[in-house]
Amino acid sequence: MKIMQNRMDRGFYKYQQEFEQKALEVLRSGWYVLGKEVSAFEEEFAAFTGAKYCVGLASGLDALWLAFRVLGIGEGDEVLVQGNTYIASVMGITINGATPVFIEPDEHFGMDVSRIEEKITERTRAVLAVHLYGMPCRMDRIQALCKKHHLYLVEDCAQSHGAYYKGQMTGTFGDVGCFSFYPSKNLGAFGDGGAVTVKDEALARAFKMYRNYGSEKRYYNKVVGANSRLDELQAGLLRVRLKHIQEITEERQAIAAYYTEHLSSPHLTLPKPPEGTSCVWHQYVVRCEERDRLVQYLSEKEIGTIIHYPVPPHLSEAYGYLGYKKGDFPVTEHMADTVLSLPVYNGMTKEEQDYVTDTLNRFR
Ligand SMILES: *Cc1c(COP(=O)(O)O)cnc(C)c1O
Numbered sequence: 001m002k003i004m005q006n007r008m009d010r011g012f013y014k015y016q017q018e019f020e021q022k023a024l025e026v027l028r029s030g031w032y033v034l035g036k037e038v039s040a041f042e043e044e045f046a047a048f049t050g051a052k053y054c055v056g057l058a059s060g061l062d063a064l065w066l067a068f069r070v071l072g073i074g075e076g077d078e079v080l081v082q083g084n085t086y087i088a089s090v091m092g093i094t095i096n097g098a099t100p101v102f103i104e105p106d107e108h109f110g111m112d113v114s115r116i117e118e119k120i121t122e123r124t125r126a127v128l129a130v131h132l133y134g135m136p137c138r139m140d141r142i143q144a145l146c147k148k149h150h151l152y153l154v155e156d157c158a159q160s161h162g163a164y165y166k167g168q169m170t171g172t173f174g175d176v177g178c179f180s181f182y183p184s185k186n187l188g189a190f191g192d193g194g195a196v197t198v199k200d201e202a203l204a205r206a207f208k209m210y211r212n213y214g215s216e217k218r219y220y221n222k223v224v225g226a227n228s229r230l231d232e233l234q235a236g237l238l239r240v241r242l243k244h245i246q247e248i249t250e251e252r253q254a255i256a257a258y259y260t261e262h263l264s265s266p267h268l269t270l271p272k273p274p275e276g277t278s279c280v281w282h283q284y285v286v287r288c289e290e291r292d293r294l295v296q297y298l299s300e301k302e303i304g305t306i307i308h309y310p311v312p313p314h315l316s317e318a319y320g321y322l323g324y325k326k327g328d329f330p331v332t333e334h335m336a337d338t339v340l341s342l343p344v345y346n347g348m349t350k351e352e353q354d355y356v357t358d359t360l361n362r363f364r
Helices: 008-014 016-029 036-049 060-070 087-094 139-148 201-210 232-243 245-262 291-300 317-322 330-338 350-361
Strands: 053-057 078-082 099-103 124-130 152-156 176-180 194-198 215-217 284-287 339-342
Touching (some): 008 016, 016 232, 036 232, 053 060, 060 087, 060 152, 060 194, 078 087, 087 099, 087 124, 099 317, 124 139, 139 152, 194 201, 245 350, 291 339, 330 339
Parallel strands (some): 078 099, 078 124, 124 152, 152 176
Antiparallel strands (some): 053 194, 176 194
16 A cells, blocks of 8 residues: 555545635636635634634745734844744744744644743844644743743744644734645645734734735835735635634544554654644654654655654754754754654545554564
C-alpha cells in the first residue's frame, strides 16, 4: 500500500459538488475581487472564531507582516517568537525591519512560557505565539506576561483553525490572529489566501486599507500599502469548506486518537497537547532519536512523511545576518533533528491508518 503524507484531492472530492457549484457561481458573477463572497466569508469566519472582525488577505505571510506593520512595529523593535516555527512567522517580523528574539519550545512544540521573561528588554514590543501543528500555546500565561510587560500579542494561527485553549478559540487571545488558507492547511483554499481576526474596529479598518494599496477611497492613498486581497473565488470556496470545518476537524482528531492509541514503538515519542486544549492536528508529529533511519524505513514501505522543519530559522541561510550558530538554541535544534510528521489527511481510510501504525510498530 502506498500512502502519501497528504492527500488534498480527497478533501476536494468529499464536497466536490458544492465546490464546483460555488466556483461556477463566482465565475459567472462577473465580480472577482473584494465582493460579496469576501465580505460574507469575513463575517462567517469572524463568527466561527468568536472574533469581532475578520479581514481577508492574500496569504498567511501577508497577515503576519501586515499585523506588525499595522501595530507600528519595525526597525529597532524586538519580537519574541519560538525558535522551532515555520520561517514565515519570522519573515513576518523581519520584513518590517524588526528583530526576532527566539524562545526555546516546550515539549508541546509551543513557546516555553518559563523562558519568556528572561528575553524581554526595553526594545521588546510584541510576542508572536505560534500554535504549531494545531496545538495551542499556553495562552493564559502568555496573555498575562504580555499584559504585565505592555507587549502586543500576535497569534500565528496558520495551523490552528478551530483549535481551542480553555474553551476560547486561537486567534482571539491577542491583538491580531493571523491565518493562512494555503491549500494544505486545515481550512484550505484552492490557491493562496489568508486573513486576520481582530477585536478592534480601527485595526480592522487599517488592515482593509493596507490590503488595498493603502486606500479607503479609490485612488486616494493614505499609506504605502500592499496588494493583499483575498479573491472572490477563494473566498467562495472557503465558505464551502468552512461549513464543514467541524466535520473536517473531528476527522483529523479521530485519526490522531487512533495513532495515539495504536502506536506502541519504543522508538517514538508521541505528541501530547497541553492540558485544557483542543488540538486540531494540522500535523501529527512524532519524535524519534533515529529519525533519518525511520524516514528511510518508512519510505521503503511506501509511507510518505515530512519533516516540519529540518532547518530552524536561526540556522537558515536567510537569517545568517542575525549571527546565530549551531548550539545557540539546543532544544529547538534537537527538535529539528528528531521531529517527523506522519500522514494525516481528511479522507484517510482505516486501512491506511492501520498500515501506518502496523508498519511503525514493526520498526526495529
Ligand atoms: C503556512 C504557514 C504560514 C504562511 O502562510 P502562507 O499562506 O503560506 O503565506 C505562516 N506560519 C505558519 C506557522 C504556517 O504554517
